[in-house]
Amino acid sequence: MLAFIAAEIPRLFTIYNVILLAKAAVTTLSLSAVGCVVGLLCGTLLTLARMSRRRSLWPLKALAFLYIEIMRRIPFLVTLMTFYFGAQVLGFNFSPLEIAFVSTSVISTAFVAEIVRTGLQAVKASQIEAAEVMNFSVWQSFWLVRLPQAWPIILPPVFGYFVLFIKDTALASQAGVLELTQAAKILNTKGFSASLVYATVLLLYFVISYPLARLGGHLEKRLGTARHSRSRRTV
Amino acid sequence: MAQLDIRGLVARYNDTTVLDGIDLAIDRGEIVSLIGPSGSGKSTLLRVISGLLRPVKGTVSLAGETIDYGDRRSLRRARNRLAIVFQQYNLFGNMNVLRNVMVTPVTIKKRDRREVEAEARTLLEKVGLGDKLNAYPDELSGGQQQRVAIARALCLKPEILLLDEVTSALDPERVGEVLDTIKLLAAEHMTLLIVSHEMAFVRDVSHRVAFMAEGTIQELGTPEQIFDAPRIARTRTFVSRILGHRTAA
Amino acid sequence: MHYVLHYGQITPYIPYLLGGVLISLALSILSFAGGMVLGLVFAILRNEGGAAASRFVRGYVAFFTNTPQLVQIYVIYFGLPDFGILFTPFMAVLIGMTLNAAGYLTEILRAGLASVHAQELDAAETLNMSRLQTLRHVILPHLFRVTMPALTNQYILMMLGTSMAAIFGVEELTGRAFNINSTTFRSIEVFTTVAAIYVVVTFLATILLALFSRWAFRARVPVI
Numbered sequence: 001m002l003a004f005i006a007a008e009i010p011r012l013f014t015i016y017n018v019i020l021l022a023k024a025a026v027t028t029l030s031l032s033a034v035g036c037v038v039g040l041l042c043g044t045l046l047t048l049a050r051m052s053r054r055r056s057l058w059p060l061k062a063l064a065f066l067y068i069e070i071m072r073r074i075p076f077l078v079t080l081m082t083f084y085f086g087a088q089v090l091g092f093n094f095s096p097l098e099i100a101f102v103s104t105s106v107i108s109t110a111f112v113a114e115i116v117r118t119g120l121q122a123v124k125a126s127q128i129e130a131a132e133v134m135n136f137s138v139w140q141s142f143w144l145v146r147l148p149q150a151w152p153i154i155l156p157p158v159f160g161y162f163v164l165f166i167k168d169t170a171l172a173s174q175a176g177v178l179e180l181t182q183a184a185k186i187l188n189t190k191g192f193s194a195s196l197v198y199a200t201v202l203l204l205y206f207v208i209s210y211p212l213a214r215l216g217g218h219l220e221k222r223l224g225t226a227r228h229s230r231s232r233r234t235v
Numbered sequence: 236m237a238q239l240d241i242r243g244l245v246a247r248y249n250d251t252t253v254l255d256g257i258d259l260a261i262d263r264g265e266i267v268s269l270i271g272p273s274g275s276g277k278s279t280l281l282r283v284i285s286g287l288l289r290p291v292k293g294t295v296s297l298a299g300e301t302i303d304y305g306d307r308r309s310l311r312r313a314r315n316r317l318a319i320v321f322q323q324y325n326l327f328g329n330m331n332v333l334r335n336v337m338v339t340p341v342t343i344k345k346r347d348r349r350e351v352e353a354e355a356r357t358l359l360e361k362v363g364l365g366d367k368l369n370a371y372p373d374e375l376s377g378g379q380q381q382r383v384a385i386a387r388a389l390c391l392k393p394e395i396l397l398l399d400e401v402t403s404a405l406d407p408e409r410v411g412e413v414l415d416t417i418k419l420l421a422a423e424h425m426t427l428l429i430v431s432h433e434m435a436f437v438r439d440v441s442h443r444v445a446f447m448a449e450g451t452i453q454e455l456g457t458p459e460q461i462f463d464a465p466r467i468a469r470t471r472t473f474v475s476r477i478l479g480h481r482t483a484a
Numbered sequence: 485m486h487y488v489l490h491y492g493q494i495t496p497y498i499p500y501l502l503g504g505v506l507i508s509l510a511l512s513i514l515s516f517a518g519g520m521v522l523g524l525v526f527a528i529l530r531n532e533g534g535a536a537a538s539r540f541v542r543g544y545v546a547f548f549t550n551t552p553q554l555v556q557i558y559v560i561y562f563g564l565p566d567f568g569i570l571f572t573p574f575m576a577v578l579i580g581m582t583l584n585a586a587g588y589l590t591e592i593l594r595a596g597l598a599s600v601h602a603q604e605l606d607a608a609e610t611l612n613m614s615r616l617q618t619l620r621h622v623i624l625p626h627l628f629r630v631t632m633p634a635l636t637n638q639y640i641l642m643m644l645g646t647s648m649a650a651i652f653g654v655e656e657l658t659g660r661a662f663n664i665n666s667t668t669f670r671s672i673e674v675f676t677t678v679a680a681i682y683v684v685v686t687f688l689a690t691i692l693l694a695l696f697s698r699w700a701f702r703a704r705v706p707v708i
């Protein structure tokens with residue numbers, strides 16, 4: 001059996017198939033990346049709503065809280081299928097890729113919001129008070145003081161989440177998105193052995209994810225020691 | 236008319252009353268020092284004046300205008316006239332020394348950048364930090380950070396300057412420099428409210444001294460009166476303990 | 485575009501869906517238990533085994549935490565038959581989830597084991613405890629006390645992960661949602677109902693695990 005599968009290998013790695021896999025790998029990466037970038041933007045907005053001290057904003061605060069707590073308790077596959085079938089039922093003509101981008105963004109917003117909240121809250125209250133007594137507006141103290149101090153705390157775990165999320169995007173194959181897992185299914189239907197194509201794709205995921213995970217750990221160590229964003233001058 | 240007029244001020248943290256009826260009027264150009272045991276509410280008084288803690292009773296007036304702490308416009312006007320140097324300095328950790336001093340005049344008060352930079356450099360030179368303009372707060376000693384905080388406050392050109400434990404982290408040789416700076420401010424008719432444990436410094440610069448304990452001003456008088464002839468026993472005990480401690484050290 | 489939601493059409497299926505919850509729970513609990521056993525063995529091997537054992541565990545963890553669980557199950561369910569090894573969908577998913585969980589749980593437990601202090605072990609030695617007694621009375625209670633929040637989190641993620649069993653035809657909660665969807669075509673109603681069930685179930689699980697940790701290990705686990 002092994003010899004039989006080994007004989008398939010040269011046939012599997014034709015230019016055409018390699019391009020298919022490379023394109024699929026790019027889609028896999030971009031699904032997670034888009035999710036995280038949108039998550040960073042929307043998650044920050046949600047967190048700001050949630051942390052706001054203005055009384056009149058309470059409905060927004062409650063919504064932000066519920067969104068974050070609820071979305072983190074729904075399987076990605078279920079969210080994806082809700083959008084996938086929901087778009088069909090409502091008659092929207094979205095491509096599978098668009099559906100997947102929306103789903104990854106909706107989910108990662110909730111997870112990244114929690115990371116952003118932890119980072120923003122790690123900035124000492126006394127820093128914000130110092131800005132406040134010097135007449136910084138809420139926005140000015142956010143942009144000039146809180147965010148610049150929070151981002152070195154926020155970025156490493158967001159990157160970590162991005163790496164974790166790469167693996168979850170395998171589920172996008174269920175909506176017909178041509179990412180790595182779907183590429184494996186396609187190659188399988190073209191007659192390649194299931195064991196060969198899925199093992200190949202498994203390896204590809206590893207080759208993508210492992211160095212990024214290591215890089216994330218490295219990033220965490222480096223940004224963790226330097227509290228300010230500019231390079232440290234030796235005095 | 237007093238420049239800073241505090242009447243019947245009461246403030247609480249949760250359920251504990253920290254300021255229990257403070258009355259204090261400070262004239263323009265006057266220097267008043269607050270002394271008292273730790274936990275007596277000195278920092279809290281400065282926090283209430285600068286609007287970081289809403290008083291539950293009483294009023295604070297600046298140049299005749301009572302601050303309405305519930306009204307953003309009123310609070311903004313008051314904060315434009317005062318500056319505070321915190322006990323923990325609270326320099327912005329993401330900005331270097333020069334930017335810490337310049338950010339408010341340039342970004343918030345919209346003053347001319349070059350003009351502000353020249354002033355900031357002069358001020359930092361004056362407090363002995365001309366060579367640390369590009370350093371970040373976490374690269375400085377406590378005393379250095381405190382001097383940056385003083386420069387930052389002065390660059391705001393406040394009418395009233397609130398200083399919390401201002402000499403506590405300074406090296407002895409720097410105390411003199413900071414002292415001179417503060418005396419210069421007095422000559423320019425800046426109104427100062429200073430919290431300090433440095434009795435020689437307090438005696439030297441203050442026009443009046445207030446002794447605080449348990450959230451009230453127990454005794455208020457000239458430095459001579461408070462240090463040499465306190466009227467109440469509590470002041471006498473505190474002053475003699477502090478003076479004894481200082482000479483021993 | 486005009487679409488009226490009809491949750492009424494879903495209500496008759498609620499007992500059917502709740503039956504699916506039981507299968508999801510079975511999958512998550514069994515794979516968590518299996519993952520814990522493997523993870524504990526791996527964590528001990530990693531910390532105290534020889535160089536080869538340690539290298540094996542590191543490789544295992546790196547591999548299983550850097551590849552998707554879905555593709556791991558694909559290999560087991562579709563790939564192994566090439567070698568004559570066949571599993572039912574439920575077994576394939578259970579094995580995949582267990583092996584995957586073992587990777588993550590090894591990391592959690594290893595960090596927990598590393599935090600058992602030398603003093604505690606010294607104390608156990610002076611009390612003349614055997615190795616097994618030390619494990620039972622000193623190491624394990626400490627281990628669970630410090631790792632319970634991370635373990636709870638991992639269990640919740642695994643509960644959500646059981647939904648991919650539907651892809652292999654297991655009729656757990658999501659699988660049953662697919663079934664109802666294909667007969668009623670009430671997609672939005674079906675999937676939002678199922679989403680709500682996941683939210684409620686994982687929330688209850690968090691509370692139960694928090695209470696259990698408090699009672700059994702005096703460990704504080706945040707509920708939200």
Ligand SMILES: Nc1ncnc2c1ncn2[C@@H]1O[C@H](COP(=O)(O)OP(=O)(O)O)[C@@H](O)[C@H]1O
Binds near residue numbers: 275279280
């Ligand atoms: N953020 C706070 N929350 C609750 N209590 C506080 C807080 N800050 C200060 N206090 C209490 O208020 C009292 C006065 O504190 P403070 O004004 O800092 O005293 P001082 O500056 O005279 O040493 C102390 O008993 C202190 O414990």
Ligand SMILES: [Mg+2]
Binds near residue numbers: 322
């Ligand atoms: Mg104080």
